[in-house]
Each structure stands twice: as structure tokens, then as C-alpha cells.
Amino acid sequence: MKRILVTGDLHIDEKFDLDQVSRLLDTVIEEANKRDELWLLGDMSHDNQLSARVLYLLVSFLTKIKVPIRMIGGNHDEADGTVTTLDWVPLVFSTVQFTKGSQQFECEGLKILLGHFNVEESVMGAYDFKLKSGVSLGELGVDLACLGHIHKQQIIKGHNITAFHPGSLFYQDIGERNDKKSLTELTLDNGKFELKLIPLDPDPMIQLEVKPEDDISEILAKLPLTARVRIVVHYSDPLLIKKDVSKKYDNYSFRDKKIIFQFEDSKTTLDQKVKMSHQGMIHLDDFLKKQDKSIADLIKKYLKETR
Numbered sequence: 001m002k003r004i005l006v007t008g009d010l011h012i013d014e015k016f017d018l019d020q021v022s023r024l025l026d027t028v029i030e031e032a033n034k035r036d037e038l039w040l041l042g043d044m045s046h047d048n049q050l051s052a053r054v055l056y057l058l059v060s061f062l063t064k065i066k067v068p069i070r071m072i073g074g075n076h077d078e079a080d081g082t083v084t085t086l087d088w089v090p091l092v093f094s095t096v097q098f099t100k101g102s103q104q105f106e107c108e109g110l111k112i113l114l115g116h117f118n119v120e121e122s123v124m125g126a127y128d129f130k131l132k133s134g135v136s137l138g139e140l141g142v143d144l145a146c147l148g149h150i151h152k153q154q155i156i157k158g159h160n161i162t163a164f165h166p167g168s169l170f171y172q173d174i175g176e177r178n179d180k181k182s183l184t185e186l187t188l189d190n191g192k193f194e195l196k197l198i199p200l201d202p203d204p205m206i207q208l209e210v211k212p213e214d215d216i217s218e219i220l221a222k223l224p225l226t227a228r229v230r231i232v233v234h235y236s237d238p239l240l241i242k243k244d245v246s247k248k249y250d251n252y253s254f255r256d257k258k259i260i261f262q263f264e265d266s267k268t269t270l271d272q273k274v275k276m277s278h279q280g281m282i283h284l285d286d287f288l289k290k291q292d293k294s295i296a297d298l299i300k301k302y303l304k305e306t307r
């Protein structure tokens with residue numbers, strides 16, 4: 001019997017608040033270390049150039065995982081042609097079995113595929129729409145497919161095959177705000193498998209629909225500081241001064257809240273603004289100085305050889 005923690009689409013990036021990302025990665029570390037293996041299904045970072053902070057988070061994450069890892073690259077990990085931003089990982093971490101594309105193997109008598117793509121049956125977004133894939137579930141030719149790429153957690157059952165998307169760790173898009181985020185525990189036992197969800201608590205994303213005259217300051221005051229809020233102001237008055245409407249909410253301090261104002265009339269959608277902390281970048285050398293020497297040396301060597 002083998003118990004595996006499956007996740008993916010970590011999208012480590014300043015853009016998504018590294019406090020949040022690192023908090024959720026701590027849960028991944030804790031849950032993975034209780035099991036036999038960790039499978040990571042691609043899109044480790046968001047940008048095809050890793051900043052020092054992102055690299056630091058990725059390295060310290062992998063350092064803390066004490067079980068063998070299978071890792072595949074996703075579309076966000078493609079750097080340039082055949083190069084990915086993760087090529088250094090197996091050179092630094094011998095416990096990571098990394099491939100740029102899919103992995104197919106047998107485990108506990110089951111044919112398993114790890115991939116970073118969706119099948120025709122995968123759904124996404126708030127309204128469960130489907131995205132063209134070109135491959136359907138039945139065509140995969142395995143018993144179980146673990147698929148990254150789609151951020152909405154789901155299990156897709158077919159005839160003699162099951163696929164699942166463990167989904168992403170946190171909300172990137174307001175369209176995901178009602179989805180539940182989780183890690184997936186996969187138990188493999190002598191030709192049989194079982195999937196169990198482990199709930200995550202990402203920073204909430206909330207959408208409030210209001211009219212210009214509505215007073216929602218009390219609702220806003222009660223929201224946690226980590227909430228990302230979109231206020232959609234529906235209006236019909238063509239003379240409405242948008243600045244005055246958003247000024248109304250200044251009575252309540254938003255300094256630490258991440259608020260997006262969006263004004264919607266029948267014709268236009270205007271002004272999207274997200275306030276983010278952690279815009280600062282640190283210098284690579286400063287970052288490397290603080291790291292365990294052996295890892296820092298390997299990364300330095302890697303960076304030297306690839307530049």
C-alpha cells in the first residue's frame with residue numbers, strides 16, 4: 001500500500017502574496033511528510049523567470065519535503081524552447097524525479113499518468129465551462145490520470161479510467177471564489193485506489209454587488225485582512241462620478257486590504273485595482289548568502305552554467 005499526496009499549480013509568485021503562498025506550502029510540507037510520496041503536477045511558479053524570493057520559497061519548500069517527489073513541468077514552467085525553470089531541481093534534489101512533460105508508470109498494479117493538461121471532460125470557472133482539449137478521458141489508456149493545469153478541483157470518472165485535477169492551492173481569479181481548495185490524498189493498494197480531499201484555507205476572495213447609494217462599510221469592516229474583495233458597483237446614471245463612489249469607502253481604512261473596485265453599467269467595465277504587499281525584490285546574492293551553503297553552491301553553479 002502507498003499513500004501519496006498529490007497537488008500542483010502552486011504558482012509561486014509575488015503577485016499572489018508570498019505570505020499566503022508560503023502558509024499554504026507549509027500545509028503541503030506537513031501533509032506530504034505524513035505520507036509515502038509527493039506528486040507535483042506542474043506550474044510550480046507563475047512566471048518563466050524566477051525572482052530570488054520565488055526561488056528561495058521553492059528551494060526551502062523542496063528542502064523540507066522528506067519523502068520522494070515526482071514532479072512534472074507545466075506551461076508556466078516553460079522558460080525558453082526546451083528549457084524549463086525547473087531543470088536545476090533534480091540536480092540539487094536527488095529525491096525529485098522530474099520530467100518536463102508527462103510521466104507514465106506502474107504503481108501498486110495500476111497504470112498511472114501524471115500530466116499537465118485537461119481532457120474534454122474537465123470543467124473550469126464559476127459556470128463549469130469546458131475548454132477544448134483534443135483528448136478525451138478514454139483515450140489516455142491508463143487506469144488513473146492525475147492532471148494539473150485546471151485549477152478547479154474535480155474527479156472525472158469514465159469507463160475503466162478515472163482522472164482527477166487536485167486543483168490549485170489558492171484563488172487567482174475572482175471566478176474561482178466559490179470553489180473549495182484542497183490537496184488530494186491518493187491511496188494505492190493492490191490494483192485499487194482511493195481519493196480523499198484534504199481541505200485548504202486560502203485567503204478568501206469575495207465579490208460584493210452594490211448600488212452607488214448602498215452602505216457596505218460595516219460588511220467590509222468585518223472581513224479578514226487577507227480577503228481580496230471585488231466591489232461591483234451597478235449604476236445607470238451616466239453622470240455618476242466614480243471617484244466619489246469609491247471615496248465613500250475611504251471612511252474605512254483599506255490600507256491592508258486588497259480591494260478591487262469595478263464599475264459596471266450596461267456598456268463599460270472600468271477600473272480594476274488590486275493592492276498588493278510584497279512588491280519588493282531582494283538581490284540574488286543576498287538571498288544565496290542566507291541559504292544553506294551546499295544548496296547555495298549548487299544553485300550558483302547552475303546559474304553560472306546556464307547564463
Ligand SMILES: [Mn+2]
Nearest residue numbers: 009043074149
Ligand atoms: Mn496552472
